[in-house]
Amino acid sequence: MDRRRLLGPLNTIIPNIGISSNPNDIKPDTTIDNDEVSANQIQNFFLKTGIIENANGSAYLEVGNSIIEVSVFGPRPIRGSFVDRASFSVECKFLPYITQPGEQIYNTTNQFNNGNSNTNANGRTGLTTIEQRISAYVETALLPSIILEKYPKSTFDIFITIISTEEGVNNNDEDDDNSAPNEQLLRLTNWIVNCSSVALVDASVELKDIVTSGIVKTTSDGKVIFDPRSQGNEEEEQEEGSVIGVASFMNLRNDELVGIWIERQGAINVGDTEMNNILDGCNEMSKKIRANINTYLANSLE
Amino acid sequence: MTTELKQVSFPPEVLARIVPDVSLQRHLSIGLRPNLRNFLEFKPIEIASNENNLTTSNNNIFGSSIIKSGNTTVINTITLGIVENNANEKVEDDVYVSIYPVVDIQRGRSGAPSDEEMILSQNLFETILHSKLIPKKSLNIESYGLATNEDGDIKIFYPNNNETSSSSNEYEDFESQRKRYSFVLFSHIKVFSKVSTIFDLCHVSILEALKNVKLPRVYMTDFSTTKIVMKSRNSNTRGLVGINKNNINIDLNQDLYYDLELNGDGGVSSNFGAITTTNRSENEDEEPQQQTVELLADLEGEAEEATILSRVSIIVDKSERIKRISLINGDNNSEIGLDLLQKAIDVAKLRAKNV
Numbered sequence: 079m080d081r082r083r084l085l086g087p088l089n090t091i092i093p094n095i096g097i098s099s100n101p102n103d104i105k106p107d108t109t110i111d112n113d114e115v116s117a118n119q120i121q122n123f124f125l126k127t128g129i130i131e132n133a134n135g136s137a138y139l140e141v142g143n144s145i146i147e148v149s150v151f152g153p154r155p156i157r158g159s160f161v162d163r164a165s166f167s168v169e170c171k172f173l174p175y176i177t178q179p180g181e182q183i184y185n186t187t188n189q190f191n192n193g194n195s196n197t198n199a200n201g202r203t204g205l206t207t208i209e210q211r212i213s214a215y216v217e218t219a220l221l222p223s224i225i226l227e228k229y230p231k232s233t234f235d236i237f238i239t240i241i242s243t244e245e246g247v248n249n250n251d252e253d254d255d256n257s258a259p260n261e262q263l264l265r266l267t268n269w270i271v272n273c274s275s276v277a278l279v280d281a282s283v284e285l286k287d288i289v290t291s292g293i294v295k296t297t298s299d300g301k302v303i304f305d306p307r308s309q310g311n312e313e314e315e316q317e318e319g320s321v322i323g324v325a326s327f328m329n330l331r332n333d334e335l336v337g338i339w340i341e342r343q344g345a346i347n348v349g350d351t352e353m354n355n356i357l358d359g360c361n362e363m364s365k366k367i368r369a370n371i372n373t374y375l376a377n378s379l380e
Numbered sequence: 381m382t383t384e385l386k387q388v389s390f391p392p393e394v395l396a397r398i399v400p401d402v403s404l405q406r407h408l409s410i411g412l413r414p415n416l417r418n419f420l421e422f423k424p425i426e427i428a429s430n431e432n433n434l435t436t437s438n439n440n441i442f443g444s445s446i447i448k449s450g451n452t453t454v455i456n457t458i459t460l461g462i463v464e465n466n467a468n469e470k471v472e473d474d475v476y477v478s479i480y481p482v483v484d485i486q487r488g489r490s491g492a493p494s495d496e497e498m499i500l501s502q503n504l505f506e507t508i509l510h511s512k513l514i515p516k517k518s519l520n521i522e523s524y525g526l527a528t529n530e531d532g533d534i535k536i537f538y539p540n541n542n543e544t545s546s547s548s549n550e551y552e553d554f555e556s557q558r559k560r561y562s563f564v565l566f567s568h569i570k571v572f573s574k575v576s577t578i579f580d581l582c583h584v585s586i587l588e589a590l591k592n593v594k595l596p597r598v599y600m601t602d603f604s605t606t607k608i609v610m611k612s613r614n615s616n617t618r619g620l621v622g623i624n625k626n627n628i629n630i631d632l633n634q635d636l637y638y639d640l641e642l643n644g645d646g647g648v649s650s651n652f653g654a655i656t657t658t659n660r661s662e663n664e665d666e667e668p669q670q671q672t673v674e675l676l677a678d679l680e681g682e683a684e685e686a687t688i689l690s691r692v693s694i695i696v697d698k699s700e701r702i703k704r705i706s707l708i709n710g711d712n713n714s715e716i717g718l719d720l721l722q723k724a725i726d727v728a729k730l731r732a733k734n735v
Contacts, residue, residue, distance in 0.1 A: 082493050082498055083482045083498075084481060084501050084505055085480060085566070086564045087463050087564065090461040090462070090463050090564050091462045091463070091628060092462075093461070093462050093598060093629060093630050094628065094629045094630065095439050095440055095630050096599065096629030096632065097534060097536075097631070098632040098633040099525065099535075099536035099538075099597075099636065100635055100636075129451060129453075129572075130451070130572055130573045131451045131573045131575055132486075132488075132573055133486075154488075173455070173568070173570060174457075174568050175438055175441050175457050175459055176438065198461065198566060199568075200482040200566055200568050203492075235488055237486065239570070239572075241455065242434065242437065
């Protein structure tokens with residue numbers, strides 16, 4: 079029993095989210111026509127820094143329906159013996175009732191599962207598998223960019239809060255298609271990396287370069303897609319052989335690759351050409367995002 | 381050997397961190413507060429419109445609110461639980477319940493809730509309970525539906541829908557042996573960029589979220605939804621993984637959603653602090669200096685939080701009825717006496733009427 083939080087009477091049942099008894103209740107179609115969004119365009123996003131007063135730096139990003147908030151705390155002193163470089167940690171958390179992309183795949187054996195289980199999500203103490211995966215990727219991607227030697231005996235902590243995710247992310251679909259939730263997960267991770275980099279800049283942490291990432295999807299016929307909405311009407315095309323990948327780069331340091339995460343539908347190996355396509359696509363997208371971030375940062379100096 | 385001490389001067393923001401009390405006194409002596417508000421001026425609160433994205437895009441959120449005050453943002457989401465009523469218990473009209481809040485303040489630390497968060501949650505729980513805002517009756521589940529599965533086609537029947545169908549007999553059987561249930565309200569309050577005491581903000585956020593709570597209909601499933609029972613190395617709940625432990629479901633039909641009935645408006649919470657100020661006269665040499673106890677509304681910032689220990693928090697509703705007063709005289713030199721309390725109540729009443 080949790081004595082630290084008010085979680086209601088002991089015999090409380092958390093009801094399942096069922097179906098609608100209204101036969102006309104169909105989820106509004108959020109996808110846009112293919113004609114409006116071209117496949118090589120990047121989704122529009124909104125970015126703002128410095129909104130959290132009690133953090134050293136912060137950034138807020140909205141893209142589609144996703145809302146990401148990143149706070150950077152540090153450099154903060156650590157207790158104990160002397161260490162000659164800073165330590166760095168990342169914690170990514172979804173607000174408790176937000177559907178996490180791919181939660182039926184990854185969070186099923188988790189005691190914190192908030193889908194169909196009987197636990198009150200308010201009492202969740204640790205990170206879910208999905209949150210751990212995102213945190214691990216962001217930490218890997220950002221670590222090489224920070225000049226840790228400049229901050230002996232200190233620590234940097236990044237706290238990421240996901241306030242909202244895309245609508246209709248695996249809405250209790252008993253669908254066996256694993257690629258859609260994976261894709262949502264990677265898209266979210268991509269924007270989290272970009273947002274966190276800007277938050278580090280806002281915190282005036284000494285960096286080697288700003289890390290930006292890109293995400294692309296390659297279909298089996300070799301098409302490369304940037305914007306998730308452009309293929310919304312081609313759900314059937316989520317066929318075997320499509321590969322989604324996120325890759326993060328330091329563009330000004332000779333495009334140094336700092337992180338890569340690839341998910342593929344089916345259990346086939348990713349070929350060399352596909353790998354090259356993904357890396358090139360991600361690199362191109364990361365440069366476009368970097369250009370946007372550069373403009374934003376330059377404007378905010380004025 | 382004597383060393384001459386050099387006079388050091390600090391910029392105001394540094395002084396405020398080193399000696400908050402001195403910084404506060406200097407501000408007050410010229411009639412200003414560090415946050416540049418007047419003594420009895422409240423910080424404005426912005427309430428996002430009811431049509432926010434959280435409720436519409438998440439099926440498990442039944443009420444929500446987003447409150448902003450300065451840079452502080454409070455996001456409140458209300459979810460539902462269901463509790464079985466005692467079979468013999470009759471719900472009286474004058475029984476009231478509360479909401480179960482969990483406050484989560486973004487402060488750059490992970491782990492268990494801090495004392496502040498726990499105390500705040502408990503305070504909010506008790507305040508809502510004793511303000512008699514939520515009648516137990518309004519959370520009662522009068523009747524629930526029954527879902528039947530005919531060849532994969534799931535249909536839900538409600539007792540008040542007099543549909544002539546073959547399942548109606550089946551439903552009656554079900555009706556006669558049913559248990560009684562009622563809803564339980566949970567609230568998750570996420571606070572970003574906390575700079576001042578946030579009880580008032582959390583209180584507003586709960587009230588706003590409660591106002592737009594829509595309760596759904598629920599239905600039971602009489603068919604088994606058992607999934608494949610899996611055993612996992614990582615799980616302690618061996619053999620139970622993948623099974624729905626209950627068969628109570630929420631009907632997502634928005635047409636059947638109904639408003640939660642509230643008793644009164646819940647009131648407006650205002651907080652005050654008292655501090656002794658020394659009014660410096662024009663002529664520096666003139667003695668004695670006049671000391672008065674000043675009342676400050678809506679404390680904010682490090683200097684005020686650290687220095688002002690005599691505080692009063694008052695909740696007044698629209699009809700000027702006092703719902704709650706909490707008074708702590710933590711500072712012997714600047715106590716909140718009857719006159720200051722009266723003044724605070726008057727201001728709180730005025731504010732409640734005009735909000």
